[in-house]
Amino acid sequence: MTREELYRIAETWFQQQNWKPFKFQKETWKAFLQGKHGLLNAPTGSGKTYALWFPIVLNYIKKNPDYKTKHKKGLKAVWITPLRALSEEIRQSAERVTIDLDTQMTVGIRTGDTSAKARLAMKKQMPDLLITTPESLQLLLASKGYDKIFKDCTAIVVDEWHELLGTKRGVQMELAISRLKSISKQLRIWGISATIGNLDQARNVLLGPQTKALENSVMIKANVKKKITVKSIIPKKMETFPWRGHLGLRLLEDVIPIIKNSKTTLLFTNTRSQCEIWFQKILEKHPELAGEIAMHHGSINKETRSWVEQAIRNESLKAVVCTSSLDLGVDFAPVETVVQIGGPKGVARFLQRAGRSGHRPGKESVIYFMPTHAIELIEASALQKAVKQNTVEDRIPYLNSWDVLLQYMTTLAISDGFYPDEIYKEVSQTFCYQTLTKDQWQWLLNFLVMGSQSLQSYDEYKKLTIEEDGKFKVNDRGVAMRHRFQIGTIVGDTNLTVRYQKGGYIGSIEEFFISKLNRGDVFTFAGRNLEFIRIKGMQVHVRNSTKKTNRISSWMGSRLTLSAQMSELLRVELYSSYNDKKDQSKEIRSLAHIFERQRRESIVPKPNEFLIETFKTREGYHHIFYPFEGRFVHEAMGSLLGYRISLLSPITFSLAFNDYGFELLSDKPINMQQVIDNDLFTTDYLLDDLQKSLNATEMARRKFRDIAIISGMVFTGYPNKAIKMKHLQSNSQLLFEVFRDYEPENLLFQQAFTETFQHQLEEGRLRLSMLRIATQEIVWKQCQKATPFSFPLITDRLSREKLSSEKWEDRIKRMAALLMKK
Incomplete structure (x- = not known):
């Protein structure tokens, strides 16, 4: 079947949906079928999912002319999503294509939410198209015979690449791709990114600098006109001394008409605590909205989140108060309006959230900006300019994340083992490890085999053995089991599950918050007032309470900071207060009395x-x-x-x-x-x-805890038997002090200081x-x-x-x- 015939199949399908394929979609189909790799840059809601599912399926049809009668089972494409919440939408899009084109291809999901039964079934027979997360992909690489699983894979698509770039999960993807390129010679590597400034660098990181994949790659940009309208909610009365957070809930009544005049509204907050507060306050002031308003954030159980997502599609909800858990690509056609509560601190995040409204090609996106204090109106004015100028932030990639590399090497060692020269060549072609020297590589190998210079007396740090043919392998079942439990690079406070005393699961909450509660204390979580009973194992037992409370569940690490681009835009808008009124935005004009008072003092x-x-x-x-x-x-x-x-x-x-x-x-x-x-x-x-x-040493000591966990030096515990965070901290602290006193050249010790200065400060x-x-x-x-x-x-x-x-x-x-x- 010729390419022209394949294109006609795709275009006919689009016609049947009363759609017309965009130029960027056709360009992506063409590049993929020509065997090229690439990065697709397209705004949210423009149809980028179909830009890549179609060529994947068309390529299968091309290779199997009798595909309608004969079907060769086995994994053919992997779609990586950074959020588990997106996987169901992606599956529906894939199945729509495979079923409508009359193929026999199967679609499967493997994430942390996938049941043990479904994972076991996949072990026996992988689906043709797999949707998974970076962590779950690493678990597949930890399976014996993983090369047979991936040998016929023709494509790996990394969705929302801008969300992974500049994180250790992104480094995980770089390493996984370096391995899959060697296993499958026909593999096409594609990334999808909506909002990012450094696109060329993003492609380099995805494909690896100075690699054949990069040489045979394309950058495709969607020239889809997307109108984004930003409307600031300017308070009718604004105090000269506006304090932090004060105006937020004061403007609640200004938000209610927006909710009531739209089919569905998403109210974005920057933190889960703020999400809980707003949900509660809206219901307190407007109980008539009960049943029509819901809440969505990452700590609420999967069933509730899935119900909320489906209710939005069904138009059975008027509003959802949410966090970044609904930032990315979930397809919500009915959403008319988005409200951003407080400054989003970044242009890309704001544009991403704006794109949830009018999430269809050609549809206008409407987003209301609601300040939580008056000075945030300067941010609102800056965002107006950013939207017009299409200004977005760069994402800075990691370099030399030794902890992630050690975890990856152990992953390969517990599956089929690895030969150092082969893996060194692959790893050194990634962006993160492009400066990896032979000496550093040898240090990492020694670390895994002997436990580093200062730990050679302790057998627990000796994880790998060298077999007669030079293969590095994990032969200890205990080491393998503990490693599988700990695969992943998101390190945070210990999560405890929240359950009713009779067993109903509500969600998860961090240990530091619960540790401050006494029996009988009432707190708000997942939109409910709950009375704390006890902690049993890793479970928080609660019961519903009718008591009012101001204690809102909170999470560590929830504060956002202004991005560099946002800071510069903010300063420019501040300086515009000296311009003629006709040259000022309405937000800056509304702050005239505050600027006047500021100049007086x-x-x-x-x-x-x-x-x-x-x-x-x-x-x-x-x-x-x-x-x-x-x-x-x-x-x-x-x-x-x-x-x-x-x-x-x-x-x-x-x-x-x-x-x-x-x-x-x-x-x-x-x-x-x-x-x-x-x-x-x-x-x-x-x-x-x-x-x-x-006291950078103290900051580095705390950073080292995460590095020690990721690298596998410290074990976080078994399911339902997690080790408390204070014990993890003390365990990692002992190691930190050993390296400080006896082995300051230790790569992990040095990494703690590098990350403290480069990423935290x-x-x-x-x-x-x-x-x-x-x-x-x-x-x-x-x-x-x-x-x-x-x-x-x-x-x-x-x-x-x-x-x-x-x-x-x-x-x-x-x-x-x-x-x-x-």
């Missing part, structure tokens, strides 16, 4: 100015700096500056920071002129001072922001009291610190009233 900085404010309250001396670079950079910069100031004269600070600036609070004033004169914002000795200022971005400040005029304003810009920062700290028995909301209202007095 201090200044609104211009592009060539860097603002420092100081004032005194009963809490002490406040010193506030405004880089507008995001909370992670501000945490590092605040610690660095505090350390350098303490070298001039002994002083103790407490540090607070948000996305706009940071505060150094002390019991005595700083000589700010001395700070300016001594050039404390210099990048000279930056790394050395940063290490001293932040964003040292590169910190350096660039300090270089920018060095070119600006430092303006120091000695204020009489808190300014509108400083108020969210101070109240954010008060909401987290329990400085008095007075309710913090009442205290902040009183502070605002005092500040407004002339």
